[in-house]
Amino acid sequence: MQVQESATPTACMIVIGNEILSGRTQDKNLAWIAKELGELGVPLREARVIPDNKQVIIDTVNEMRSKYSYVFTSGGIGPTHDDITTECIAAAFNVAVQRSPQAETILTAHYGKENLNAARLKMADIPAGASLIMNPVSAAPGFKLENVYVMAGVPSILQAMFAGIKHELKGGAKILSRSIAAYVTEGVLAEQLTAIQNTTGDIDIGSYPFMRQNKLGTSLVVRGTDQAQLDKVYGQIRSMLLSLTPEVIEDDIAA
């Protein structure tokens, strides 16, 4: 019997690290991966930010990997005492951590045999059954186990790792979007916007207030998989905005 694949694959991101929860480090991986996944037609449905705590990591990984097609983790795979992600993933899958000869070869080539100390060698240890995710930036690999992709937290490294695995992901239809903004507050446009949303079918309209130079405005984002339908709704929204204000900012991408 062939297993039926879900029509729309889904993804979840688990950001692992006390430094994000203390506010010391501003996470930048979530927004980056979200955009990449959108391009691939794999919507990111949820993200969790969790501490460097063994049981929390294990429980979260197990909950997410049964819930979503793909799980991506960032952080905690380095050589120091607070890097516990690898052992937690192994524990979540109930497998041992073991030395990967392939990873050892990579690390030996990168550092030289004389510099490959015990701490660095620890980065060659991955869960049994996992395959490596290459790291062209600083050598120490991530790994993939079933539907869980374990990557570094440093954005440049995570991005290089993701570039190496994204061809493996099976996406649905690419999610397209267009955005338009104006210095009109949500309260002024809400009623007309609801009327448009009620007729748009599969096109989703998001309304996001912003403040720039102390002026309140609204960004309206249309999202869907059909370009023609998307452009039509965009046109309706543009006309609606121009009935309220003389100036709109087309295809505005500012957050």
Place this chain on the structure above:
Amino acid sequence: MQVQESATPTACMIVIGNEILSGRTQDKNLAWIAKELGELGVPLREARVIPDNKQVIIDTVNEMRSKYSYVFTSGGIGPTHDDITTECIAAAFNVAVQRSPQAETILTAHYGKENLNAARLKMADIPAGASLIMNPVSAAPGFKLENVYVMAGVPSILQAMFAGIKHELKGGAKILSRSIAAYVTEGVLAEQLTAIQNTTGDIDIGSYPFMRQNKLGTSLVVRGTDQAQLDKVYGQIRSMLLSLTPEVIEDDIAA
């Protein structure tokens, strides 16, 4: 019988919004609130980013409010069709949404009676039993229901709302931290760092690799509630780093 308060109050943040999960908007509220809470001695233990989906919001709020002392939400309390946070919080608590006369007075004063259309009046509707969180930026209030604080997603508004409620939060000991960085990779310092961590008691050491101008380095962050102990461990780490490199960056705060 008096209910025993937990020694260390804890917090969770729920970021509500499709725009964060699509990568369109970079969340900035999590890091900001995390720092504020750290100052107040209320460690942020977890954050979740969830979509504008009724059942997901209800389930997440109910899970988090029983797990943590304080829950903070951002996003979804405006006047448009995709602002569904208020009705979801009410559903999570199994109470009705009702017009707040106080909120209506505030909105009338802000917009003028003639401009207070139905969409704007919707922002005066809050769950029964909730109290208002004032919004000195754009008037429409957030609200608090038991241990759940519901705030706007626009950072300047969220920050102004938080400023108005933070005096209510009962914190434990303030979490202090110091940070030092150097262009030494984690693999070089890991063993000595583990030796230091093994003797530091309640002081937690975090090790965070970074890349700046294409050079890899490590930030080491010591965190704890005892300033003298913190300074001692900081000194040990500083000496360790200076045994490996001639230059360190003291009290480095770059992410």
